[in-house]
Amino acid sequence: MSKLGESLRALRTRGFTPVAARSAARSFKGVLACKKGEISVKLTIYDWNFLSYPHIQVLERQDFLPELMPHVDVAGNLCYFAPGSVTLDRYNPATAILQCLDQATAILDRISLDPHYRVEDIQNEFPAHWEYGQLSLPWQVLLGEIKPNTIKASYFILEIGDKKQALISNTPGEATRLAGALGANFKPSHFQCWILRTKSLPAVPQKMPTTIKELFDWIKIWDHDLYGKVQNILSQRDYLKQSYMPFAIETPVGWLGFGFDLDRIRREAYSRDPKKYRQYLHMKGGSQGLFRMAIKEVSARFVHSRNLSYEDLQNKRVTVVGCGAIGSFVAQALVRLGAGTGERGILKIIDSDKLGPENLGRHALGFPSLFRHKTEALQEELLRQFPHGKIIGIASSAFEYKQLFDADLIIDATGEEAVSELLNGLRLARSSEVPVLHIWIRGNGEAVQALWTDSTGGACYRCLTIPDPNHHRKERFELLKNAPVLRTDGCRAFTPYAVSSPLHASALAIDMICSWLQGSPSPKFRTRSVEGADLYKLRNHDPSKLKSCPACDPT
Structure with a gap:
């Protein structure tokens, strides 16, 4: 109550008097001492925690104020701080309120004294003034x-x-x-x-x-x-x-x-x-x-490109192999980046599995999709959210799909080494120009890694493994200091990790795709880890081709 008392005293020193309250909000009337004259306003405080700024309304438009003003709507409501631009001190409400009155005075001074400010500001925000510049609703x-x-x-x-x-x-x-x-x-x-x-x-x-x-x-x-x-x-x-x-x-x-x-x-x-x-x-x-x-x-063009400073995935043919934990989140991000839009654009999602109860804890889909083919349910959900897209779900093995390389980009989101190696081998055997982005989770989610492979040279997926007769699949770039925890479910073994891990992997994949859209996916081999993970330090870089790699250099 002492803080409220300080606020009331501060307002009285500025000549503001209380207005009869009709709700929990407190209102006060007073004048702002602007340089061209006093302007009558009403101050209303709805939230003493200042999550929203106190509301200030201009009650009388003096002759020195133009009829059409920036930051003031037709009802006189004044926008003096952009939402979130200033944090008012909830522990010092008196100072916070005076800060708002001073800012409102400064805005009104600029409007009345600087015609260039008025014109420039209104021009830059003209659609908002067009919408709210009259009492009649548009x-x-x-x-x-x-x-x-x-x-x-x-x-x-x-x-x-x-x-x-x-x-x-x-x-x-x-x-x-x-x-x-x-x-x-x-x-x-x-x-x-x-x-x-x-x-x-x-x-x-x-x-x-x-x-x-x-x-x-x-x-x-x-x-x-x-x-x-x-x-x-x-x-x-x-x-x-x-x-x-x-x-x-x-x-x-x-x-x-x-x-x-x-x-x-x-x-x-x-x-x-x-x-x-x-x-x-x-x-x-x-x-x-x-x-x-x-x-x-x-429109698709506006929705997907509005937040970008470069071209989106419109008119690109993108294929995601694997619609599990990683692939489901990757696909959701891809449609937000414009995948499947445009006359030429298409997003294909390939997976032969159905969604089981064991998948729900770390998958983008939920109970309504249980026991359905992942591709079918994910296609339906993506089209429900983004109806502009051309999205095709293929419920089969990627290696049975003859048009697999009919794409501008393939994303390997399976996280399975055997699948990734075969996909890598097919790309090399075909001398394909289509880049393949491999993305996977390490350990129990301590880190995620991605490798971009294409026809411009550099390491292929198998180049990440060193041929060594004494070590099974020895890593070229060692990361984990400790073996991951494994669990079994019947005859199946799986690696436990939280939903944060596929989200982390998806974010890494999309960042690399955004780099590609801007001209270069480099660094092509990237690692991201969670804080506190006990790992060997790896730098992000463009790895060279491994001599005597059985996939890309079988000499």
Whole structure:
């Protein structure tokens, strides 16, 4: 309570007075002493642990504040700290609250004193201002795959429970997949959305356009070529076939969408001369209101490349051999990296086993997949999560699959030396150009290792084992100081390790694939260990071919 008292006294020194509480939150009214004048605000504290920042609302917009402001929405709610950017001291709430008021004052000073800051900040975050810059809510719209030269796309309505949402997409197939993933119903649409593009940042208006006339005036200032394209579309007949006219514009800061209803009587009367309807929109029809679209991209290209600074796996043919503990997590990561997307892209997962109870503790799949073929269940789960992908599950031995090397990359996630050696031997016998990434767990999960093999030279998988008549499969690069613990389950022996180990192995494999996507998988032999593991130290490097290796140098 002493801390609360200090906070109340600190607020009183700034002239803030309590507001009658309607909930557990505490609210106060006061003014921020900005350089151009005082600004009335309301401060509300919902969380005294400061997991969320106190809420500050501008109550009165003074003349020196523009109508459209960065960091301030149409209701006056002020964003003064980016979420997570500053940690407020829960043990010193008085200082924390004053820190928030000082930051809010500094933001409002910048808005009122620096017009360049206002314009630049609003331009860089224009889609957010477009969405929240008016009290009326925008129409929520999903944007699917839109090819670069597309000028029109279908406009679908998805029904998710009692809510409706629009989808703009080039193909009904994509709409079907997305509707299934979202649990939505949709019907084929005859409506079209016109697609436009500009390289110019949106012009910052004094206030957001709310009518057709204001829209035309704003676009003309923003990009005259864009304005001309809009007017050209309104001179053609196609748009008069539908009851409303939606546009989606790709800008350097994201997509903006808007539209307006079309008068049924006039569009039928002017169907043979659409320029007359365009003239109507510039005159009496110009006072008609707009509907805004808040566009959220859901295309495979956006979803999988948004967090990358390099190309993803789109249009790559990737094959995972083994869908056990390692392979199941590798496959999940691969689809998030874009595997299976694009016209050429495909992700194949190969394993002949079924999921048993003994697998559940360290596998990506759970009880709903028990006793099913791992590939079948994993394919189904991956497509449920990522419907854009082309994913094929093959429930057989990899060595019975004739198109095994019909790929851009093969990932050996079996963790079984015999399988890895045979796969390595096949690659060499075929003189295959397809790289093979081997990934495995060491000991009882103390470490994970991976080897990238390809046609550019260097060690093959068998080069990691030194021929020695006195030692069975002697390691070229020794790692374990102690033999792993083994257990038996009936006639089967297995090595116990926690689920963290296949996750660790999967992360190593994906990091090497990301290196490949950026130009080079080097170092091709990598080891990662857990803290405290009793191991020999190994450096990550590109191992050379082993002289007299029975696989790649059988001389």
